[in-house]
Amino acid sequence: MYNDDCIFCKIAQRKIPSDIIYEDDQVVAFKDIQPLAPVHLLVIPKNHLSSVNEVTSEYEGLIGHLFGVIRRLAQEFGVAETGYRVVTNTGADGGQVVGHIHFHLLGGQALEAKIG
Numbered sequence: 001m002y003n004d005d006c007i008f009c010k011i012a013q014r015k016i017p018s019d020i021i022y023e024d025d026q027v028v029a030f031k032d033i034q035p036l037a038p039v040h041l042l043v044i045p046k047n048h049l050s051s052v053n054e055v056t057s058e059y060e061g062l063i064g065h066l067f068g069v070i071r072r073l074a075q076e077f078g079v080a081e082t083g084y085r086v087v088t089n090t091g092a093d094g095g096q097v098v099g100h101i102h103f104h105l106l107g108g109q110a111l112e113a114k115i116g
């Protein structure tokens, strides 16, 4: 489930500190250390998956659950009505830096329309 060399696995296990705002048996959410918007959360599965490339059908339930967490966090952080963006960078060209799949939840201001 966990990868010993992965920073987000360490965060999920609370081996390194972070501002964890939600946790259940499958998912952890914490504040991004370098926020790009007033609300900038990272939502991850505890199970180490490197990227979207590893999201096979066996993880459909997990990803559905994770989006339910995103929906509730958007409400909790007050951006459900004003709007927000969910971003998953994948691979080098996608700008992925941390090799544990994560979903950025960005909001609290009008975000640039630009994608890519």
Ligand code: 5GP
Residues within 6 Å of the ligand: 007, 018, 019, 030, 031, 032, 033, 034, 035, 042, 088, 089, 095, 096, 097, 098, 099
């Ligand atoms: P990526 O570019 O891989 O999509 O995004 C990685 C994100 O993880 C970045 O927004 C970065 O600020 C965040 N990040 C990297 N290391 C840490 C850390 O140790 N703690 C927290 N809370 N966020 C981190």
Ligand code: ZN
Residues within 6 Å of the ligand: 002, 003, 006, 007, 008, 009, 010, 047, 048, 049, 099, 100
């Ligand atoms: Zn990991």
